[in-house]
Amino acid sequence: MMTKMDETSLQPGAVIGILGGGQLGRMLALAAAELGFACHIYAPEGDNPAFDVAARHTAAPYEDEAALSAFAKDVDVVTYEFENIPDACLEFLVDRVPVRPGVNVLAITQDRISEKTMAVENGVGVPAFAAVNSVADIENAIENIGRPCVLKTRRFGYDGKGQTIIRDGDDLAKCFADIGSQPAILESFVPFDLEVSIVAARDVNGKIVAFDIPENHHENHILATSRVPANISAQAGEMAMDIAVKLATALEYVGVFAVELFVSEGKDGAGPLVLMNEIAPRVHNSGHWTQDACHVSQFEQHIRAVAGLPLADPFRHSDAVMYNLLGQEGAEWGALATKENMCIHLYGKAEAREGRKMGHATQLSKRKD
Numbered sequence: 001m002m003t004k005m006d007e008t009s010l011q012p013g014a015v016i017g018i019l020g021g022g023q024l025g026r027m028l029a030l031a032a033a034e035l036g037f038a039c040h041i042y043a044p045e046g047d048n049p050a051f052d053v054a055a056r057h058t059a060a061p062y063e064d065e066a067a068l069s070a071f072a073k074d075v076d077v078v079t080y081e082f083e084n085i086p087d088a089c090l091e092f093l094v095d096r097v098p099v100r101p102g103v104n105v106l107a108i109t110q111d112r113i114s115e116k117t118m119a120v121e122n123g124v125g126v127p128a129f130a131a132v133n134s135v136a137d138i139e140n141a142i143e144n145i146g147r148p149c150v151l152k153t154r155r156f157g158y159d160g161k162g163q164t165i166i167r168d169g170d171d172l173a174k175c176f177a178d179i180g181s182q183p184a185i186l187e188s189f190v191p192f193d194l195e196v197s198i199v200a201a202r203d204v205n206g207k208i209v210a211f212d213i214p215e216n217h218h219e220n221h222i223l224a225t226s227r228v229p230a231n232i233s234a235q236a237g238e239m240a241m242d243i244a245v246k247l248a249t250a251l252e253y254v255g256v257f258a259v260e261l262f263v264s265e266g267k268d269g270a271g272p273l274v275l276m277n278e279i280a281p282r283v284h285n286s287g288h289w290t291q292d293a294c295h296v297s298q299f300e301q302h303i304r305a306v307a308g309l310p311l312a313d314p315f316r317h318s319d320a321v322m323y324n325l326l327g328q329e330g331a332e333w334g335a336l337a338t339k340e341n342m343c344i345h346l347y348g349k350a351e352a353r354e355g356r357k358m359g360h361a362t363q364l365s366k367r368k369d
Contacts, residue, residue: 008204009308010076012036016303017075017097019089021048021057023347023357024081024283027291029054031299037307042071049348050081062089072096079255079306083109083281084156100204100254100306101281108251109281112154112185116276122250124243125275127262128188138172141186148189151175153182163221165189190275192262196230198240199287201256201301202248203311209301210244211294211314213237214286214322216260222355226286226322228293229369236263236272243276251281256302258284285324285357292343292362293320318364330358341365 010016016032018025021043029039030053038055041048044062051057056074060067062085071093072078078099080090083106090103108114116126130141132151142149147170153162164178166186176184195218200210215230216223232240244259260277287298296304296312304311325333330352333344346359 010037013038014076014307015040015055015074016307017042017071017078018050018054018081019043019062019078019085020081021046021050022081023049023349023359025050026053026347027297027299027345028079028081028283028302031297032303034300035303035307035309037303040071040075042068047350052348062086065092068092069096077306079302080106081282101257102252102254105251105253105281109279110155112152112278115279116185118250119247119276119279122246124246125273127190127275127277130186132184132186135173135176138166138176138184138186142166142172145186145188150187150189151179152185152187153179154185155183161221190262190264192264192275194231194263195260195277196232196240196263197226197258197260197284197286198244199256199258199284199290199298200241200244200248201298201305201311201314202253203305204254204308206249207311208245208248209311209314210241211287211290211298212316213240214289216286220355222326222357223285223324225324226289226320228289228316228320232263233265233272236265236274239272239274243274247276247279253281255281255305256283256287256298257281258287260286285360286322288345288360289320289322289362290314290316291345293318293364317367319367320362320364322360322362324357325359325361327352327354327356327358333359333361336361339363 015038017040021041026049032039041050041054041057045059094103113131119126128145132138148167151164164175166175195216196213202208213230214226214228217225258280262275264273266272283298291297295315337344341364343362
């Protein structure tokens with residue numbers, strides 16, 4: 001049965017503005033084009049692979065109000081491909097054009113203390129944590145949280161940057177210096193069976209749908225593989241979905257988001273424990289497999305949501321393993337392309353640096369469940 005579109009839904013030919021010129025912006029722009037939309041990418045000067053596939057782009061600082069004003073006049077809605085955007089940029093834009101997800105989302109998720117406090121207030125379990133601004137604060141917090149524990153900057157950390165593990169005997173002053181002696185969060189170290197994420201979407205009317213849950217493996221704090229389906233119980237999966245619904249509803253979220261989770265299945269009859277690690281207010285690396293294994297990708301789903309279109313059924317038709325191609329691994333795509341049922345996605349980045357995400361490959365297999 002056809003679903004009637006809202007009168008405010010964008011029509012083909014509309015322009016979607018995307019803040020950020022990286023690979024996520026690139027894949028969003030490609031998905032938007034499939035739906036008949038044009039994209040205008042806004043990002044500072046640099047290696048911006050999204051520029052190559054967008055209808056137009058602006059290379060300017062996020063603080064350039066003249067450039068932002070021209071950008072706002074050219075687009076029908078604004079979204080973003082990463083969360084480290086200055087607050088002032090979104091505050092300037094939101095007075096001129098719809099911004100989805102909303103400005104409040106970044107205000108909360110850019111700060112790990114605000115993020116975890118919001119989660120707790122909405123009934124979502126998280127590791128024990130404390131705000132710390134000095135070595136003395138860290139010493140006091142460890143009295144309650146114990147060791148090992150994880151020290152992270154409150155803002156602007158990703159892929160392991162801005163964090164360190166504190167173990168027995170570690171010099172706290174050095175650990176604090178290692179993260180730049182910045183305002184931070186101290187979290188308990190959670191023993192878990194596996195790391196998973198739930199990638200979901202919420203539309204302008206509050207409907208929420210989720211993709212199947214991937215099991216994630218990290219190397220050097222960077223995602224190496226995502227495997228679907230994850231080896232978790234049905235109960236743990238339901239708990240993950242409940243977390244996603246609570247968070248998306250509390251944030252009045254519009255678009256695709258991911259929640260990184262720690263899962264312990266429990267022993268001797270105890271039920272599973274599912275704790276939130278972080279929220280990613282955007283399409284997510286652990287959702288890249290959806291491009292090849294689902295009826296709709298996370299990128300098209302996000303464009304649908306921010307454009308006011310109905311969400312698609314995120315049905316998974318295949319099992320999948322997604323591999324990140326980091327640094328020089330990106331140059332080895334030819335060998336990967338010879339493997340059976342392997343799908344290759346390269347990001348068009350000019351320089352391959354150690355740990356830099358140059359592309360991904362997803363190997364499909366027959367769905368077993």
